[in-house]
Amino acid sequence: MSYMLLIAEPVGQRRARTEAEGRAAYQQMIDFAEDLTARGLLKATQSLASENQAARVTVRGGKAQVVDGPFAEAKEMIGGYFLLTCQTFEEAVAIARECPAATWATVEVRGFAPCYDDGVRPLAPQTSVAA
Numbered sequence: 001m002s003y004m005l006l007i008a009e010p011v012g013q014r015r016a017r018t019e020a021e022g023r024a025a026y027q028q029m030i031d032f033a034e035d036l037t038a039r040g041l042l043k044a045t046q047s048l049a050s051e052n053q054a055a056r057v058t059v060r061g062g063k064a065q066v067v068d069g070p071f072a073e074a075k076e077m078i079g080g081y082f083l084l085t086c087q088t089f090e091e092a093v094a095i096a097r098e099c100p101a102a103t104w105a106t107v108e109v110r111g112f113a114p115c116y117d118d119g120v121r122p123l124a125p126q127t128s129v130a131a
Helices: 019-038 089-098
Strands: 002-010 042-047 055-060 063-068 076-085 106-111
Touching: 002 089, 019 042, 019 076, 076 089, 089 106
Parallel strands: none
Antiparallel strands: 002 076, 002 106, 042 076, 055 063
8 A cells, every 4th residue: 555754844954964064964865765665664755845936826716826836824834745655554653753853843644545535434346446
């Protein structure tokens, strides 16, 4: 089963680091990804640009609104992700505990499900849609 580890960093954390500190943190994440690859668990990973290089798009009543970052109301930003193949949710959580970013950010573990699945109500069986 696929799980995503989302790295939710405090806004401004990257600017607060020296370049050497940022490079050291990035290398820790590269090493973590290499270990996951060697274990046959990693499907994909990527570090995302900061919120300064982002935009948020909403469409309401047929009218699009685009807001360029940074986003004043945001306390966290998604800094990157790891897409894993794990046998169980518990295995994915155990891997998240190994993630170096858990020491400076929050690592959110999410499975994949259709947007109508709220995770609370039982669903009628559906056929799977290939991604």
